[in-house]
Amino acid sequence: MGKDKKDENKNEWFDWLKALLLALGLAFIVRVFLFSPIVVDGPSMLPTLHDRDQMIVNKFVYNISEPERFDIVVFHASAQKDFIKRVIALPGEHVQVEDDVLYIDGEPVEEPYLEEQKEQLQPYETLTNDFTLEELPGGHEVVPDGHVFVMGDNRGNSTDSRMLGVIPMDEIVGEASFIYWPLDRMQIVGE
Structure with a gap:
């Protein structure tokens, strides 16, 4: 027994x-x-994302679909560092900024997530310096297939495609759209 x-x-x-x-x-x-967690490191996505915000990265979404304009993505900037930025232009598109207006293929595109920052500018100040895709690293006329063009929302303090060039899609870890910490900032972010 x-x-x-x-x-x-x-x-x-x-x-x-x-x-x-x-x-x-x-x-x-x-x-x-x-899914995996990521901690926002630095001010490059202010005011949308704050330094030390903790987010969930959806690693699966881009296995079944392509990134879309204004998605917030995490990508491998180097072997040691991941960056978090906003997709601005897609493969086959030409991108430029002139007088603080984003143009995709020559057509103006509104960036609603920048409105608050633009309202705080003094006359003759700009949030985003003028550029064309051809002037940037790589000298591309359009974003090549398999790549995206990304920028941080804090245009004056962001290392993004304006310095790095276009980002290969196979370097994208996933989409970051949910802040879970701190609790008072818990939200879904996007446009």
Whole structure:
């Protein structure tokens, strides 16, 4: 009779161990392939994202769709550093800024996420310095296939495609659209 109790305890521990290993395996799969946390480092996405905001990166979304204009993406800027920026132009598009207006293929495009910053400018100040895609690293006439053009929302303090050139889509980790910490900033971000 004592042996049956021992076997029951062994089976109970084994069941707990199996459940724990299954939970750890699922957590690993979710973290590696689907979602992961990221901490915003620096002011380049102000006022949309603040330094030290903690976000969830959807790593799966770009396996089933392409990035869209104004998505906030995380990409490998180097082997050691990931950046978080906003997609501005897509493959095959020409991008330029003139007099603080974004032009895609010669057509003006509104950037609603910049309105608050633009309202605070003094007369004759601009948020984004004028540029054309041809003047930037790579000298492209249009964004090449398999690449995107990205910029930070804090245009005066952002290392982005204006310095780095276009970003290969295979360097994009995923889309960051949910701030989960600090709690008072919990929100879905995007346009």
